[in-house]
Amino acid sequence: MRLGYHVSIAGKIYEAIDRAVELDCGCMQIFSRNPRGWKVAALSRTDAEEFQRRRREAYIYPVLVHIPYIINLATPEDRLYKISIASYIEDIKRADMLGAEYFVTHLGSHRGRGERYGLKRFTSALNTVIGEVRPKTTILLESTAGAGASLGYKFEHMAAIIKGVKNKDKIGVCLDTQHIYAAGYDIVKNLNGTISAFDDIIGLDRLKAMHLNDSKSGLGSRVDRHEHIGKGNIGLKAFKKILNHPKLRHLPFIMETPMETRRDDINNMESAKSLCKKEYYEGRVSA
Numbered sequence: 591m592r593l594g595y596h597v598s599i600a601g602k603i604y605e606a607i608d609r610a611v612e613l614d615c616g617c618m619q620i621f622s623r624n625p626r627g628w629k630v631a632a633l634s635r636t637d638a639e640e641f642q643r644r645r646r647e648a649y650i651y652p653v654l655v656h657i658p659y660i661i662n663l664a665t666p667e668d669r670l671y672k673i674s675i676a677s678y679i680e681d682i683k684r685a686d687m688l689g690a691e692y693f694v695t696h697l698g699s700h701r702g703r704g705e706r707y708g709l710k711r712f713t714s715a716l717n718t719v720i721g722e723v724r725p726k727t728t729i730l731l732e733s734t735a736g737a738g739a740s741l742g743y744k745f746e747h748m749a750a751i752i753k754g755v756k757n758k759d760k761i762g763v764c765l766d767t768q769h770i771y772a773a774g775y776d777i778v779k780n781l782n783g784t785i786s787a788f789d790d791i792i793g794l795d796r797l798k799a800m801h802l803n804d805s806k807s808g809l810g811s812r813v814d815r816h817e818h819i820g821k822g823n824i825g826l827k828a829f830k831k832i833l834n835h836p837k838l839r840h841l842p843f844i845m846e847t848p849m850e851t852r853r854d855d856i857n858n859m860e861s862a863k864s865l866c867k868k869e870y871y872e873g874r875v876s877a
Contacts, residue, residue, distance in 0.1 A: 591833060592616035592842045593862050594871050595855060596656065597863075599623075603637050603688070607644035608853035613855055614863075617651055617842035617872050619694065622684040627675065630680060633795050638687040645689070652691035654764075654799060657725070657799060659680060663715040664698030664708035664741055674698075675715050676777055682719060685727045692799060693727045694764050696734060697751070713754035720757050730764040731800055735772035735807070735814035743773040743812065745791040752796065752857035763792060764803035767832065768817070768844075771824055774810035778828040786835055802829070802843040802862060818847050818854065819861040830865040839870045 594617035597609045603622070639672070643651060660682065661674045685693045700708025731751060737745025743817040748753045748763055749853075755761050765788070772775055775784045788794065804822030807813035820826035832838060847858045863871065 591839045591870055592651070592750070592868060593866070594650070594842060594844050595622065595858065595859070596844060596846045602640075602643050603633065603698055603779060604641040607648055607650065610650055611648050612788075613859055615650060615859075617844060618645075619653055619654035619656055619657060619844045619846075620781040622655050622681060622688065623658070625656070627659060627715070628660065628677065630677075630755075633687055635687070638684075638689075642689045642851065653688065654692040654694050654842075654844060655681070655685040657693070657695040662698040662701075663695075664700050664712040664722070665708065665877070666701055666703045666711070671711070671715070674765050675718055678715070678719050679723055680730070682723055682725050682727065686723075686725055690727050692730050692762070692764070693725070694730045694732050694799070695774075696732050697701065697747060699739045701739055702740060703738075703739075705741060705747070708739070708749060710754070712741065713751050716751065716761075717754075718757050720755070720760055720852055725760060728760055728762050728798065730762045731804050732765050732801070733769045733773065734767045735811040736774075743769070745788055749792050749795075752792065754864040756818045762798035763796045763797070764795060764799040764801060765862040766803060767824060767829075768805040769801070769814060770820075771805050771809055772807050772811050772813055772815075774812075775838075778809070778824055781828065781831055781835065785835070789837075797841065800838065800841050800843045801831075802845050803847055817848055819845070819858045824828065826865065827859070830863070833862065833865050834867050834870055 594615035734742035
């Protein structure tokens, strides 16, 4: 397995690689721009090429680009829907420019119109995006905790989207340990059962990445609150099983843990690495 972080893109986007190296990341995730605003500065070809050069030199693989928070492909509001699709198209083009292997997307909120409506709306938008862009990167549907009217807290939601997407080769899944735990999947007491359920409903071949986060909130709480590795309700024992599980250990694990100080990231990386069996852990140095 490979361990990494969601890292900042402050300054030049390629400086994110340097931050990932400092944290001893073998893989990484970024936003390609400000995730909370619609206005986007153009990504220069020169900066994108430098990003790719530095990540090759550092042997960081894979790179995940996360969708901005403001995009909602499940919204019933037509204006927001159109803006979200247009922004999604631009963002996935940026991910391609950066040479990212994966583009991580939340499933959005149906805003009270119902899950069936939201899933249909999302799937239609995704078909529009893929048809127009024909991206090189693979889109990963991210699991959610299920707060409010958000989609993605059930494996069935992702399965329904995959079924409706025309170009299925471009779709995978990213599971977040905190999100699925808060959504009600007991990965502490029944990890094997959760993995089997995912395989039955979606298929393990679709699982391309994991977000590795402990949970401040309880099982089935539907509350999205991340905690440091081993400091929450999931705990070190469960994370050791997750990281070394024969059906998961080949995946990249990205941490999105809280950071009050720089030391927090260092501590979480040390904690995660200590749980990995040496024969499964792969650092930044190519084998």
